[in-house]
Amino acid sequence: MTFRPSRKRAGLAILAGPAALALMVTGCSSANEPDPQSTSGSGTLVAAITADPDTLFPWKATQFQAVNVLENIYGTLTQFDDELNVVPGLAEKWEPSEDGTQVTLTLRDGVTFHDGSEFDADDVKHSLDLIRDEATAAVAAASIGSVTDVEVVDPLTVTLTLSAPDAGLMANLANVNVAMLSSDDTEEDLNTEPNGTGAFVYVDRTPNQSIKLEANEDYWGDAASLSSLEFRIIADETSIVSALQSGDVQFAVLNDPLVAKTAEGSGISVVGTPQLSYHALQLNATKGALTDVNVRLAMQCAIDRQQVLDTAALGEGEVTGPITSPAFKSDPEARPCPERDLDKAKEYLAKAGMADGVTVKTIVSQGSYATSVNEAQNLQAQLAEAGITLDLEVLEAGAYVDRWIAADFEAAVALNGGRPDPDGMYGRYFPSTGNLNQVAGYNSPELDALFAEGKATMDADERKSIYDEISQHLEDNAAWIWLFTSYTYTATTDTVDGFTPMANGSLQNLRSTTVSN
Amino acid sequence: MSAEVTVDTTALQAPAKGRGSVLAGILRSPSGLIGLLLTGAVVTLGLLSVFNLLPFDPIAQRPEVRLQGPSGEHWFGTDQFGRDILSRTASGVANSLLISVVAVAFAAIIGTAGGLIAGFFRGWSDRSISGVTNVLFAFPPLLLALSLASAFDRTWFTIAVAIAIVYAPIFVRVARGPVLSLREADFVRSATVVGMRRFAIIWQHILPNIGAIVIVQITLSLSWAVLTEASLSFLGLGTPPPAASLGAMIFEARTLVNFAPWTMFAPGAVIILLVVGLNLLGDGLRDALDPRNRGTK
């Protein structure tokens, strides 16, 4: 067995250490010689992904696989380092004005797109203007909504004018959905022939089978060590493990903790990385009995989060509060019921006048992520002991999304994406003006004020305490019930080295990865 | 060649025998006997669940005993929620059989009737029934199941209906083929000539002759329906939790099998026993129902 602890801080948080995992090993370890025919040249990495990217246009890419591929092709003004700090990307530096309503970006000199054209301030203006234009239907429009004007000062300087100071803006610019595109390209062009500034150049694609990239020799940073990178689509995670075992695939990210454990037992090196995304029971405080805060609190008190984690994901994860990013992390114990307390749950129910029990209609998706149905089953069993009936509606993934976006549910078992910046993460859910507030189902004047304050505050420590307050408010009112964060698992053969997984699930470090064939 | 092909009309005209002799027929053939025993054993297990005679509640969770191997208390171990696998398997048999039996009953009745009418009357009824059959056949079963699962609340009944719609066309085709041949047989022609009414001919002469093949098809379809329900679980369209079904249990155990192999054993063994049992029982039934076997052994 070759369990390698991640070298990064994030990786050390893994609970199931090598000793615990060793007990699970039942498979035999085979030699796993890579098939010489499978890898053509030296420095070729084949990475398995479970689905074909549904778009190659970065402004509309929300699917994990699409983001994973595109962040290797496209560049952004800022980017995240391995600890998710915002660091310079295509913008070498940035300077906010005194009152915080203007930001002046200095662009990196000598950057070219893959087609050879120069990257300059016109491309930045072109990109940001189009993203903000509703007709483009770019998913990041709202995240840079504070930008009211983009002005080209000179070819390497751009000034952004903001409606109000926005502490989360620079983090939002690191998202591949705000990728910088050449002003010569159209969406139609880029859908067939991606043209970015990233470390890898798009070569070709066989739909539903593979996407091939090669190293960008002119990349502004350190050029990739791999000469080529192929994303191969293998839909079933169990089949991916088999592909790693035979050496035909050398790299994959697994999500199902059970599959990851199986892989671990068979000689593949597996590294678990805690994720920003979080598992939660979303409550819709505008529907049914849940409008009463006491019912929501009763549910919070009736749930042992560790038990959900243990049964649904075999303990592979960590109990969490609302904010998951390391710099702003919520204290998971800071809530009315840090431990399960059935008596208190019944008290709350009695206070709500529902001592006889209450029924909550809950939607669950089946098939979109591995643990959803298991979580729902355990939540149902736990809540039943407090007299709360979780009426489960198990839906096919597409139907679930449709119900979710229409806020057509009382409660939803959900796995939601997290972001490094807490404003980017919850600024769209809980302020009454947030574009997902209808789905979040909860808002309050206090929260509105706190979110506005958090956005306007630049000082890191002050921000931290504001978001602690937000987190506390959300838990005290049981807006939702935050359960746990899980891991993703980077599975590699022993020929692969130098990849650092990140808590946001990014595969940007494929550019520093090496493979010895 | 055609002169050689005749149907033993005397046997066909023999009066149907009672239920008891069918059972006796099954018991006479070893495969039928084994099939009856296997199916009976599995059905008994399912009945235990129906009559609440299980050692544990198949749904209640006891996380403190989760993922335990077989023991005196839990003969076949517990799953990741601490549910007793034996009890869950029994309840899964009941649920899977309920879905399969309802689905196949619908499919067999509608499909066989359609096949008889289409094959015997030909003409426009054949064209319209075959038309509908072809339309349904042409549908990927997955799309049917998905549409139904998405358009209605997913319950055991909608799953049964989805499976029934997938299987009904098979019965149409299986029945129609032989009827095409039979309607040209001498004994059917002579019955027509002597002025027998056509539905009476179907009832007395055609149906008994395709009975065997339909019954074989029913037992086969039952076992396929159990497996189809399992495949639907693979695609995330199976029986909604927390109810147990054999397919869903096997699907869940698939990823657990490396460190908790007992989670696979009971549902896996039972689904194999059930499928094999139903197949063998189908053989036995076929032999017992076959007019030509009556009284010859």
Place this chain on the structure above:
Amino acid sequence: MRTITRHPIARKLAEAALTLLGVAVLVFVMLRATRGDQISATLGIEAAALTPAQRAALEAYYGLDQPLVVQFFSWLGNVVTGNLGYSSRSRQSVLEMTADSLPITFELAVLSIIIGLLIGVPLGMLSASRANSLRDAFGQTVGLAGLSIPAFLLGSTMLALSASMLGYNPNARGFASFAEDPWLNLQQMLMPALVLGFGLAAPIMRTARSALLEVRSMDFVRTARSKGAGPVRVQLKHVLHNALVPIVTMTGLQFGYLLGGAVVVEQIFSIPGIGRQVLIGIQQKEYAVVQSTVLVIALSFVIINLLTDLLYRVIDPRVRAQ
């Protein structure tokens, strides 16, 4: 011969066209009855954050802003002229996609059926020849046990064992069509065809056994025996020949099923067949892809049915003579 004159080709074609029209209407209605559209399928929960203007722009982009009737007839009109639509996700026309995926599934289906027949027919003959021996019943039980494992379980177990114990996993290499690399292609087809073939062998065996018993007890076989024909000759010439109708029916049915029904195996073994094309189309709510692909599958069905009907006439003189 009269049959053919009574059923002119024109009439068969009209029938086929009606079937296809039925399929077209049904698939169109079913897709619209399922929840969600390509916008929510592509953007996922981010679709909730769209402003009305953004949503309108996307609806226009995906052609969802047209009335349903217009969507239906413009699609059907295009299909009639050979334009099956376009997948905005794959950046390919559905015709191109299908030209790649249909032959792959076709090949898989043929191989599976060959394997199914190779296992099923001999087993059926064996069991019919000694239908009532206890030893044979046990043999059947064991054989059936192997055939009663769900395909997803058999498939992934086979793949896992082959990869971990032998390091052999041709399906993890990029898929090669038969034209590109016949040897690799056959290796990649082997395991999925075995899994499907095992599944097919059981019904083929039951049907063969049942049909053989039926035919064997008929007078002409007894006559042939009494005339002194040896058991092997009787078995092969008279019995098997006459048992072909139900076997052909069964096989034809299974072949049709495999076109759309091999999807689980295609998924596990990463075979880019037509079943996966439909599945991905459904998941992504790419209406044009699903509608046209289902129509293509339906067309294949119609053709296979015609061939099965023709085969009846060749095999069974009673049908021919009517």
